[in-house]
Amino acid sequence: MDRLDNLPGDQRFFERSGPFSLEQLVEAAGGDIHPAQSGKNVRFRGVAPLHVATAEDVSFLDNRRYLPLLEKTKAGVVILSPAFVDKLPAQTAGLVSKAPYLAWARVASLFHPAPPSKGSRHPSAYIGEGVEIGDDVEIGPFAVIENGAKIGNGSIISAHAFIGKSVEIGERCRIGSHVSVTHAKIGNRVSLYSGARIGQDGFGFAVGPQGFETVPQLGLVIIEDDVEIGANSTIDRGSMRDTFIGAGTRIDNLVQIGHNARLGKCCIVVSQAGVSGSTELGDFVTIAAQAGLIGHIKIGEKARIGAQCGVMSDVEAGADVIGSPAMPFREFFRNVATLRKLSRKSSG
Amino acid sequence: MDRLDNLPGDQRFFERSGPFSLEQLVEAAGGDIHPAQSGKNVRFRGVAPLHVATAEDVSFLDNRRYLPLLEKTKAGVVILSPAFVDKLPAQTAGLVSKAPYLAWARVASLFHPAPPSKGSRHPSAYIGEGVEIGDDVEIGPFAVIENGAKIGNGSIISAHAFIGKSVEIGERCRIGSHVSVTHAKIGNRVSLYSGARIGQDGFGFAVGPQGFETVPQLGLVIIEDDVEIGANSTIDRGSMRDTFIGAGTRIDNLVQIGHNARLGKCCIVVSQAGVSGSTELGDFVTIAAQAGLIGHIKIGEKARIGAQCGVMSDVEAGADVIGSPAMPFREFFRNVATLRKLSRKSSG
Amino acid sequence: MDRLDNLPGDQRFFERSGPFSLEQLVEAAGGDIHPAQSGKNVRFRGVAPLHVATAEDVSFLDNRRYLPLLEKTKAGVVILSPAFVDKLPAQTAGLVSKAPYLAWARVASLFHPAPPSKGSRHPSAYIGEGVEIGDDVEIGPFAVIENGAKIGNGSIISAHAFIGKSVEIGERCRIGSHVSVTHAKIGNRVSLYSGARIGQDGFGFAVGPQGFETVPQLGLVIIEDDVEIGANSTIDRGSMRDTFIGAGTRIDNLVQIGHNARLGKCCIVVSQAGVSGSTELGDFVTIAAQAGLIGHIKIGEKARIGAQCGVMSDVEAGADVIGSPAMPFREFFRNVATLRKLSRKSSG
Structure with missing residues (x-):
């Protein structure tokens, strides 16, 4: 059952967007990022660590300790600091950033955005009197929202959550189970x-x-x-x-x-x-x-x-x-x- | 959204009793408390810290560090140690106690008693066989009480609480959510x-x-x-x-x-x-x-x-x-x- | 309400098997255990600490500090190290093991096995689409099992448990409440x-x-x-x-x-x-x-x-x-x- 060498972002557990072009990655990353080496018009399908990434994956390096993995990676593109660009293998494009971890956070979020509200209320949920619920709010099974509470647009109230009397919750919040x-x-x-x-x-x-x-x-x-x-x-x-x-x-x-x-x-x-x-x-x-x-x-x-x-x-x-x-x-x-x-x- | 300077005991969130006279405060506080300065027949509506209290509020001081706040307070009455009585401003009555924090606990509880049991059982709750439930017990949504449990008079079993087989709970207990x-x-x-x-x-x-x-x-x-x-x-x-x-x-x-x-x-x-x-x-x-x-x-x-x-x-x-x-x-x-x-x- | 001197394994709270003969205890304990003194054909009904055990109880000693309790015990049989055998009182049998705590764990589990799955699904539980549930699985009130999850044979999903999308749970697992x-x-x-x-x-x-x-x-x-x-x-x-x-x-x-x-x-x-x-x-x-x-x-x-x-x-x-x-x-x-x-x- 050890998945150390498996790809992250298993589609049974995680939503996935894409594929995306190198230009779309650059746009998502924002900031000072720029490509090193040509992208070969490949479209990328996901993110993965250096040692398991394929030619369709985006990978990442910001720590000198993992340079040996960079030299052997099969990743299609790697987000990395300017200092490491000359270590990129021939078949791998680079996305160079002075803030590579931030760029990585944004690119990974492009492929795997946080799941949005389903916008539906499970019929088992208990909603008290005078509760104000915004648009596109998801309310899970057995959630309890007591009298006078307010839930803003796009928020998710997960299964078994308890929202007490008069509590105010803003927009696009994620209230976990229990x-x-x-x-x-x-x-x-x-x-x-x-x-x-x-x-x-x-x-x-x-x-x-x-x-x-x-x-x-x-x-x-x-x-x-x-x-x-x-x-x-x-x-x-x-x-x-x-x-x-x-x-x-x-x-x-x-x-x-x-x-x-x-x-x-x-x-x-x-x-x-x-x-x-x-x-x-x-x-x-x-x-x-x-x-x-x-x-x-x-x-x-x-x-x-x-x-x-x-x-x-x-x-x-x-x-x-x-x-x-x-x-x-x-x-x-x-x-x-x-x-x-x-x-x-x-x-x- | 910062409420640092707001009054505590927001009535949308907290029950409130009163108003109460100075005599009622003294009775609630018990012990050795006694008024310093006349109470002017005002009736008090709540409790508040020195810097936001109004003439209808009761406030509190037991730490020398807050003496500057006492001198500027607009509170109607302040519960305090004998040592600080001479610092009371002219328009503020005092309730003097050698145990001012205890007196404060009791006076604040007079205004804001813990919410009593609603005495009702939410229809979604699951109650097993042979469960003994006393008088005036509140049971919240999705609570589970398993076979043979006993719940004493006046107790509250909140939403999503789980009470296992044969568990015994006495009177006027508060079992929180989850x-x-x-x-x-x-x-x-x-x-x-x-x-x-x-x-x-x-x-x-x-x-x-x-x-x-x-x-x-x-x-x-x-x-x-x-x-x-x-x-x-x-x-x-x-x-x-x-x-x-x-x-x-x-x-x-x-x-x-x-x-x-x-x-x-x-x-x-x-x-x-x-x-x-x-x-x-x-x-x-x-x-x-x-x-x-x-x-x-x-x-x-x-x-x-x-x-x-x-x-x-x-x-x-x-x-x-x-x-x-x-x-x-x-x-x-x-x-x-x-x-x-x-x-x-x-x-x- | 202090039960310091009461018997453990209160039958209102714990299942109990038995009674068992000395031979059955030996078989359950496995390993190198052997009786010291004859067992008098008694059948044992439960486990208890030395100071409250009766002639029908099994007790246990592995720490020299409790030797004074051994000398006064009324237990029918005591599981203990070879070093302590000569301190057994006359009316008490011994089960001697070089790993007495392990033998004790097994004998206590013989009398009090973990409660098995009830094999039933409470009607209030929410089960999503495509969920695979094995044989003999117990699912408690208000449990939530989301789409595509798998629950193996004999597992227990307790009240208010939340099992997310695509989660896999094996056989004979115990997933507690909440x-x-x-x-x-x-x-x-x-x-x-x-x-x-x-x-x-x-x-x-x-x-x-x-x-x-x-x-x-x-x-x-x-x-x-x-x-x-x-x-x-x-x-x-x-x-x-x-x-x-x-x-x-x-x-x-x-x-x-x-x-x-x-x-x-x-x-x-x-x-x-x-x-x-x-x-x-x-x-x-x-x-x-x-x-x-x-x-x-x-x-x-x-x-x-x-x-x-x-x-x-x-x-x-x-x-x-x-x-x-x-x-x-x-x-x-x-x-x-x-x-x-x-x-x-x-x-x-």
Whole structure:
């Protein structure tokens, strides 16, 4: 069953457009791309990695490590950096870009666009009263949309999704299977993957004489345009203000975002990371996998938080930190080296 | 779409009671609360943070850092500590409490009580044979309740919830959407948030000649009264004895509790923390975010486990530990300082 | 409600076979097991821990720490290592094995086999066009099986499960409630626990002038025979090749497996661990709880990655590593000791 050497984009699982000419690829890629060597008027049928691509496939290279594969590839055309053009085999055309991965994303999306809304409502879905559903919305089996919710044009509400009372979802959103969304306003072109939980109560309680007493969580979750939120991630609604996810931000699987947190635009939060309540991220912040941020701190724009980092205080804009507690990358690795040296000396 | 400066408790998303008089607020808050300055016979309509509250809103202060907001607030009344009473602006009444956050929880709950059971069963729900359903139980669309389960009075079983065979759920519980519960007995007033998984097989297997062989997991999950379990958290049932969650314990999102674990009363387990199999927590233990406890250890009552802590052995009652491996807080931060100093010297 | 001293295998929750004779137990256990002391022709009715077992129960001991319980047990027969045979009380028979935990797994499974498929399709389930369903398949309420999927003989598709277009599931698989599977081929006897997410898009995007642009994820998830995947775990499909989980591998709850990752046979991945994209594990690799592996590295066969370990580079076959960054176990604990000593000196 190992498909390591099979072609990607199996047509039983993926829609496929095309074939496309070299000119159409160039147009899709946009930007500064240009052909190296003639395209021989071939029409391309799909994308594939260098080692399995055929003369009808488009392939890709941006890492020097895979140069040996380039020299042996049978791909019809390869998208690559200017630096590698002279390594193209004779029978293979090149599409040269200073941003080859971006060009690749666009060409691959030309062949395999995200499946559009089917525009139909499965009869088993439950739609409450006063729900506003735009044009061309797909609603899957056993989806539940509660009273007063709004779903924008072209959006997909997958099987078993739960959209709570008064929730607003913009246009061309993709709400995956088994997602639950309550107490939220969601922009356009937002993707929520399977099992994401948006808008449940934050973790808030006071200590009373008989035990903990719940503090009502009275804010919403605001998700701006073009956000993606991964499978089984959880984003709690705000307690007194809203939890906020800025436009273009990408959140991976199994991530926790606490109540009142505010993420800027185009942040990246990798899987199993956690952002505690009321913490604020500037724009373009990256949080690597399994990192954790305590509550009520500020992370400056473009800061990068390393994997498994434990952040206990504010981080300046543009800083690179790692370790638990967080420190600059250089300091962390210097500490590691110092301790190793002292430890060997001590036991030597 | 940024609602940072909007009022919380949007009536399209949240139920609202009231308005209430100052006397009613005092009664709801209970305890030692008392008014400072006259209430002017105003009737209050909701709760709001200091900077957006109006004369009809109740607000709150317990942190010195927000004193500048107090001095400018337009709130009708503010719940606050005795220490801050003299900072109240002239037009604002005070409700003074030595436990202002608890008073706040209660007053906010007066305005925004948790939505009660609708007391109705959606016709799409599947109810097995021999199921006992109490009075005033709400059952949402596509919920599944299998044979022999019992649901107590006033409980809510939300859309898409799955309640397995013979499971017992007490009174006034809130079982969120997409929750699954099997092999479990659950007390009263328990909340399980969306996607929580209760009672599946623990991670138990023996090494056989052809690979791993599953060890049957024959215990239950016992959840006492007033427990809350967060979104997408997982609690495995016991292997030979039961997994046990003591009364009043609060578990956040994405937490893992292994088979046979035993949590005492009023423990706090913050998001993405994990408790391995057969580990036992005394009462009032706190486990911060992303901490992990190995199996078969004991954590004494009132111990506090810091964020990202890796606990490999027993922890004494009342201890504060952090680090991986776990050590006393003081030792951890002294180590951090020592290593920084040595590292600078070493590279200096 | 505490059942610490109750018998496991409560018949309201668990199926039970038997009773069985000592000879039947020996046959089920297989291997080198043999009775010590005569079995008195008793027929055994179930399994139980030493301290609650009765004369009709089978019990188990493999840890010296529980020897005091053995001496007081009332169990009819105890499965145990040769080393403990002479501690058996007079009225208790022994089943002696050099692999007592494996024998126990098999005997417990004799009494409590996993519930078989009911072989029936709930009328509420949604089955698409061209779906191939084998013999004796159980399909629960509100399950969704999309066009062209194949389900092998004897498999169970639980309530609310979602099986996407063209997905292939082998024989005698157990697909838990609320699972979603898309873009995947799954072997025989695979268990996916509740809320597992298989086959969603990996975390892949390029940086464009207006923000991130999604890179189509065109591979599948291949899961070989006898794999188990825990509750709320997430396994992303490949981007250009497939994500691959080798035969017999066991994955616990809340685990993340990134796109293109390849796990060998009989690996163990404990809860809340994460394997980043394109990382490869050999056979028999163990990854303990909350460990994280960066992308594009190789872990040699039989390597063991400790709890909370942060692995940033390749790990050799058979190595034991822990710490963040990962290092050999011995080095890690030597570092801990060194730093403690230096720190005390420094502050002393």
